[in-house]
Amino acid sequence: GQQLNQSPQSMFIQEGEDVSMNCTSSSIFNTWLWYKQEPGEGPVLLIALYKAGELTSNGRLTAQFGITRKDSFLNISASIPSDVGIYFCAGRASGGSNYKLTFGKGTLLTVNP
Amino acid sequence: NAGVMQNPRHLVRRRGQEARLRCSPMKGHSHVYWYRQLPEEGLKFMVYLQKENIIDESGMPKERFSAEFPKEGPSILRIQQVVRGDSAAYFCASSPPVTSTDTQYFGPGTRLTVL
Numbered sequence: 180g181q182q183l184n185q186s187p188q189s190m191f192i193q194e195g196e197d198v199s200m201n202c203t204s205s206s207i208f209n210t211w212l213w214y215k216q217e218p219g220e221g222p223v224l225l226i227a228l229y230k231a232g233e234l235t236s237n238g239r240l241t242a243q244f245g246i247t248r249k250d251s252f253l254n255i256s257a258s259i260p261s262d263v264g265i266y267f268c269a270g271r272a273s274g275g276s277n278y279k280l281t282f283g284k285g286t287l288l289t290v291n292p
Numbered sequence: 293n294a295g296v297m298q299n300p301r302h303l304v305r306r307r308g309q310e311a312r313l314r315c316s317p318m319k320g321h322s323h324v325y326w327y328r329q330l331p332e333e334g335l336k337f338m339v340y341l342q343k344e345n346i347i348d349e350s351g352m353p354k355e356r357f358s359a360e361f362p363k364e365g366p367s368i369l370r371i372q373q374v375v376r377g378d379s380a381a382y383f384c385a386s387s388p389p390v391t392s393t394d395t396q397y398f399g400p401g402t403r404l405t406v407l
Binding site: 183185212214219220221222223224227267269278279280281282283284285 | 296298323325327332333334335336337340347348351383385387395396397398399400401403
């Protein structure tokens with residue numbers, strides 16, 4: 180089946196620093212999504228990407244859909260303490276099962292004030 | 293506009309008991325998905341339902357697990373004769389009719405603990 184490799188697994192940064200995380204896939208996706216999950220809650224959609232090469236921003240967050248359609252990255256600029264949480268990438272393939280989301284294992288972000 | 297609702301938020305069961313997890317999709321959404329998340333793992337797809345129809349249950353264990361989305365009322369994920377390995381967070385997501393640009397919105401999850 181499809182696999183997503185998400186890295187890094189965890190990051191410890193100082194407030195104000197920029198953060199970058201990425202996902203790579205063993206197969207092509209036609210949609211990339213980035214979610215944030217806080218303790219005891221469900222994933223909240225941050226950014227959705229639908230076209231190869233697409234670069235989309237949401238406030239201090241920027242994500243790109245890789246040209247090969249097998250990767251995506253998420254950048255967070257000028258991090259703040261409330262950015263703490265687990266960030267998941269998720270991809271959706273084309274074809275008959277295009278409703279299924281395949282998730283990475285997440286990047287745990289800790290921001291020291 | 294309320295988001296996806298799930299209840300209970302926490303559920304404790306003893307081995308052999310039944311667990312029932314409920315999900316009410318967002319208003320206007322007719323598609324429901326269930327995912328399972330084990331500790332320190334990403335979410336794994338279990339089942340995709342539309343009203344009164346199971347579209348894809350390929351991610352759901354063949355034994356003891358079942359799901360439904362009746363014409364009226366919430367979607368139900370049912371786990372019979374629970375075992376310790378069923379302990380996990382179960383998330384429901386909903387979406388409008390599937391298109392190339394739809395996205396899935398998740399509920400807060402039900403944390404199941406099997407003693």
